[in-house]
Amino acid sequence: MISYEYPLNERIRTLLRLEDLFLKLAHFTANSGPQDHHIALLTLFETLEVASRADLKVDLVQELERQRQILVSFRNNPEISEEALAGALYEIEQASTGLLAMAGKIGQYLRENEWLMSIRSRAAIPGGVCEFDLPSYHYWLNHAPEVRRRDIEGWLSPMAPIRDGLGIVLRLLRASGHPENQLARAGAYQLTMAGRSAQMLRVRVPRSEPVVPEISANKYALNIRFLLPETVARPRVAERDVAFELTFCSL
Template structure:
């Protein structure tokens, strides 16, 4: 199955973008190739930009506290594993404490690094990080892979509490819904929400089905139109077939 996630507010959209960027950073940083470490550094700059929202850290802390209070209500419930509950509470409390220990604007230490900011500014120019533009960066890319990897890990380490916090929130969000089997007749599906609330939609489509969902939603209705990539240019065309898919409304 291929899973498509569609955020229904800006806060969840930001968390999903950051999750994707953190995952990509880790993937490229774990490599030995200089080209991959270059991509990791550019991804770090993207993390810096997306995480720059002043209220991101406090939004996460508040949401974790809300979830902690909810979990505390399950204490002494015979249907709930006390061990699992204690583990979840500890994870939330640890993540909150780590974020509270972060001072100042997220990533300010990176902005104060003139060498990194020179690379960031040049990277905004197509082809702007060639060896003749940034010889010091060219030298760094020829250092031992372990030296580069250690530097990348040091640069991202102070931001990792944000990753831990958003991972908990998104994990709880994804686990909150109950999947429903649906059919898009001739590739079109509409559902009147009638007061039904959600923070995110999850669609799962068979991996072998050549259909891509295009989603639009507001507080009144959900519309999904399935299209199929047509030809080598992948230009989408309206799907005329019935498409079976799994739909989950996720809410905290």
């Protein structure tokens, strides 16, 4: 099955974007090639840009505290494992402590690094980070892989509480829903929300189905069209019934 997640508010949209960027950062940093570490650095700049758009730290702290209170209410419940509950509470408390310890604007230490900001500004120009544009960056890219990796991890580590906090929130959000089997007749599916509240939708489609969901939703209605994933022509609606799995997720 291929999962497609659709955020229904700006806060979840930001968290999903940051999650994707942190995953890419981890992937490219773990590799050893100069081009891998170049992409890791560009991804770090994207992460800085997205994380600066909202009062992210406050939102995460408040949501983690809300989830902590919910979990505390499950104590002494015979149907809940005390060991698992204690582990979840510890994880939330550790993430909250890390977030509260973050001082100032997210990523301000990166903005104060003139060398990194010179790379960031040149990277906005197509082909702008050639060796003749940034010889000091070319020198860095020719360092040993472990030196570059240590530098990237050092620049990333102050943002680790953001990564850990959003990871917990998104994990709880994904676990909150109950999947339902649905059928899009002639490639189209409509549902009246009728007071149903959700923060994110998950659509899962069998890998054998060569279709891509196009999702639009508001507080009144949900519409999904399954399109044929054309790479040359304009995408067309798959004019056949498509079975899929739909999950409404809400904290």
